[in-house]
Amino acid sequence: MRALLFILICIRTVFANDVALESAIFNKVIIAVTTKEYPEVYIYKENKALEQFPGKLKIVNSCKEADIVIITTLKNLPEACKEKILFGTRYSHLRDNRVVGAFFWQKGRPNILFYKRRLERYNIKLDASFDKYIEK
Amino acid sequence: MKISRSFIILAFVIPLVTIASMVIYFEFIEAKESVFKIIKEHLIMQKVSLFQKYVESMEKNYGDNLAELIIDNPNIAYELESDLALLQGDDVKYLYMLYRDEDGKYRYLLDATKDENERAFLNQKFDTESDIWQTAYKTKQYQVTQQNALETLWVTIAYPIVINQKVIAVLGADFTYDVYTQIVNILNPIETIFFYISFFMFIMLLLAYILVYLYYKTRKKALVDSLTHVYNRQYLSEFLETTSLQNYYLMMIDLDNFKLVNDNYGHDVGDDVLVAVVKEIKSNIRHEDILIRFGGEEFILLVDKKESKESIRVAERIRKAIMNLDIESRNNKINMTLSIGVNPFPYSAKNIEEAIKIADEQLYIAKSSGRNRVEIFDEAKKYESEASNRISDIRFAIDEGGIKCAFQPIFHAKTNEIRKYEMLLRMMNKEGKIIPPNNFLPSIRHTQVYISLTAIVLEKGVQTLQKRPDVHLSINLDIQDILNEDILELLRLTFKGNKELAKRVTIEILEHEEITNFEIISQSISKLKELGLLIALDDFGSGYANFRYMINLDIDILKIDGSIIKNVDKDKTAYNIIKAIVSFGKSMNMKIVAEHIETKEEYETVIALGVDYLQGYYLGRPEFEI
Incomplete structure (x- = not known):
């Protein structure tokens, strides 16, 4: 899995800025979670990286259409979104059991974290490269 | 270097x-x-x-x-x-x-x-x-x-x-x-300064080399003839700054009758012929040999002595190659020949001009001997020192328009009216000084430059005649000139089919060497007369001239030598000679001209003796405009 992180960090150098790198990591993670080549994503409320560089992610305007919801806050989360897979952008988002995982920056390093039970709840199976990021 | x-x-x-x-x-x-x-x-x-x-x-x-x-x-x-x-x-x-x-x-x-x-x-x-x-x-x-x-x-x-x-x-x-x-913030300004200095110097270096490249590219253009892509005359002087002629044979190459190609087929074909000839010459020489376009159809070839121990082999090879070359241009098939004058010892000459003059003299001999020939300078012959300086002056004058013609009036003795003008050649040298012909003509007499000079005089004469329909001109030629095929051809091309113009021209013939073959001279004079030209015998009574000319040659006018006219009023012998010449000339139906009249006494005496025309400073000096 270190290889994955290394690749992602390398992408950062190629992509030249944090925003592009963040988008690349989101793409990698969201595609793995949804197992779709072009997943539909609803962003609550905003994410500059994905809005600027969506990559293979299709940004939709409502939770109803979305395969997954990327949250930047849990405050006032629309009801329709609560039924969807939630993916956090802060470590603190993981305190909410509905959030299956998160990608966030800490100490200048990219961090990815999933909880095994939450993944199982949504019947999400990630490939072995994500094992290091899955907490029991 | x-x-x-x-x-x-x-x-x-x-x-x-x-x-x-x-x-x-x-x-x-x-x-x-x-x-x-x-x-x-x-x-x-x-x-x-x-x-x-x-x-x-x-x-x-x-x-x-x-x-x-x-x-x-x-x-x-x-x-x-x-x-x-x-x-x-x-x-x-x-x-x-x-x-x-x-x-x-x-x-x-x-x-x-x-x-x-x-x-x-x-x-x-x-x-x-x-x-x-x-x-x-x-x-x-x-x-x-x-x-x-x-x-x-x-x-x-x-x-x-x-x-x-x-x-x-x-x-x-x-x-x-x-x-x-x-740390970076502290060091960055210094680093930036060093970077910009290095960058600036690098750009300077780049620019400098671009400039050098462009300079040499332009320079190369200036040294190469645009038509034939061989070196031009400018290159020769640059080449000699760094190289000695010790290891070279110097050859002067001239295409025979090239003017006819231009006249008959046009200049485009002429250019094609030059290009084809140059290509053929180049295929018969080595990379080390240097071919230079010296003038219109005139080339200088410096042959590296390593190629051949004998220069004749190279020259002959080139001559034969051109002779056998079929040149095709614009649906015309043209065969050319060339004449080559070789100076195998150019380093013995004082300077390049003298070395070229030697080759040019050989070229002249090759041309005079029937063309399509190679003539090689004999080592035993001595170099004429003065000539080399003259030849460079003349070439310079030709290129820079320094060849001038003065016109001295010739008066009718009875009416005292101007009947014609004698064209007198003058050359302006590099310093702007006017040089009389006696100071430079003898040294170039047997060279191609002399023929170029003759062509210029004829051209100026024709221009004057066309501009002034009332004027009659006398043009001086050496007796050898009218034996030279190139000059005869020049006269033919100038006056053939234009008898009206020819009738207003007198060719004044002057002899420098004793001529024995009167028959050939007579034939040449006949050819000139056929063109409509009048023939005068100049400086009669001096040098080699004798009465046999008058008997054998079809002369129209006799010009009595100035040395006899001088003091004719006081010198009884001179008086009697002129009297005899006048009497003899009249019996042969010739007109008599007394030249070099400088005093009133001389003027009155020659009139009394019955000469037909008068010329001299007393009556009128040569002027550049008439």
């Missing part, structure tokens, strides 16, 4: 300064990196020393179950975290303690990071981005890594906490770029 100051600057000074400035720049970069390295090592050692003391105190106070203790006792965690925070300082941005769980994942035990948003929770997973953590666990030695992939971090230290020979946790310290940035 002369090395100019600008060449030294371009070739040595600018590159040296550029290299020096680049060396300084790279040395500076290297010095900067060394400074960073020293500072980095110093910071690391400082921090490691603190960690060592911290770990020693832990060893005293805690056992190898430290991780469990911290996890189970928030108070201990808080206390240790506070102690850890004391070690942080300004240079370390993140300071934390990790442990490795049963799955091999690293988790936070303590985090003394000041920024709450960056602070991790107890037991939170830590995603490792390098091997230092694992290595620290394995080797029990502290590890350092440069964080090249992470933008905000500079250096990370992983310091293992070893208790009872067992690594129970690792202290992590992330140095930020703050220190680095501070």
Whole structure:
């Protein structure tokens, strides 16, 4: 899995800025979670990286259409979104059991974290490269 | 070879300064990196020393179950975290303690990071981005890594906490770029100055070489003939600045009757012929040999002596090659010949002009002897010293329009009206001084330059006749000239089919050498008369001229030599000679001209003797305009 992180960090150098790198990591993670080549994503409320560089992610305007919801806050989360897979952008988002995982920056390093039970709840199976990021 | 100051600057000074400035720049970069390295090592050692003391105190106070203790006792965690925070300082941005769980994942035990948003929770997973953590666990030695992939971090230290020979946790310290940035901010202006100096010098160097390239490209253009792509005359002088003629044969090559090609087929075909001939010559010489277009259809060939011990072989090879060459141009098939004059010892000449003159004289002989020939200079012959200087002056005058014609009036003795003008050749040399023909004509008489000069005089004469329909002109030619096929051809081309113009021209023939073959001269004179030209015998009564001319040649006018006219009023012998000439001329139905009349007495005496025409300073001086 270190290889994955290394690749992602390398992408950062190629992509030249944090925003592009963040988008690349989101793409990698969201595609793995949804197992779709072009997943539909609803962003609550905003994410500059994905809005600027969506990559293979299709940004939709409502939770109803979305395969997954990327949250930047849990405050006032629309009801329709609560039924969807939630993916956090802060470590603190993981305190909410509905959030299956998160990608966030800490100490200048990219961090990815999933909880095994939450993944199982949504019947999400990630490939072995994500094992290091899955907490029991 | 002369090395100019600008060449030294371009070739040595600018590159040296550029290299020096680049060396300084790279040395500076290297010095900067060394400074960073020293500072980095110093910071690391400082921090490691603190960690060592911290770990020693832990060893005293805690056992190898430290991780469990911290996890189970928030108070201990808080206390240790506070102690850890004391070690942080300004240079370390993140300071934390990790442990490795049963799955091999690293988790936070303590985090003394000041920024709450960056602070991790107890037991939170830590995603490792390098091997230092694992290595620290394995080797029990502290590890350092440069964080090249992470933008905000500079250096990370992983310091293992070893208790009872067992690594129970690792202290992590992330140095930020703050220190680095501070140093960079100090050094950057100096680095920038060095960079711009190096960059500027590099650009200067680049520009200098571009300029040199363009200069030599333009220069090459200036030295190469645009039509034939062989060198031009300018190249010859440049070539001789650096090279001796010691190793070369000098050949003067001239295409026979090339003017006819131009006249009959047009200049485009003429150009094609020149190109084809040059191509053929080049295919018969080596790369070391130098072919130069010297004039219209005139070339100089410098043949490297290494090629052949005998220059005749090379010259003959070229002559035969051209003779056998079928030139096709614009649906015309043309065969050309050329004549070659060879100077096998050009280095013996005082200068290049003299060496060329020797070859030119041989070329003249080749032409006079029927063309399509090679004539080689005999070593035994002596060089005429003065001639070389003259020939360069004349070539210069021809090129620069310094060939002038003065017109001296010839008066009718009875009516005192101007009947014609004698064209007198003058040359303006490089200094602007007017040179009379006697000072330069003898030295070039047997060269192609002489023919060029004759062509110029004829052209000027025709222009004057066309401009002034009332004027009759006398043009001087040497008796040898009318035997020269090139000059005869020139006259034919000028006056054939234009009898009205020819009728207003008298060719004054002057002899410099005794002529024995009157039959050939007579034939030439007949040819001129057929064109409609009048023939006068100049300087009669002096030199080799004798009455036999009058008997054998069809002469229209006799011009009595000036030396006899001088003092005719006082010299009885001269008086009697003129009287006899006048009497004899009249009996032969010739007109008599008395020239060089300088006094009133001379004027009156020759009128009394019955001459038909008068000429001299007393009556009218030569003028450039009529």
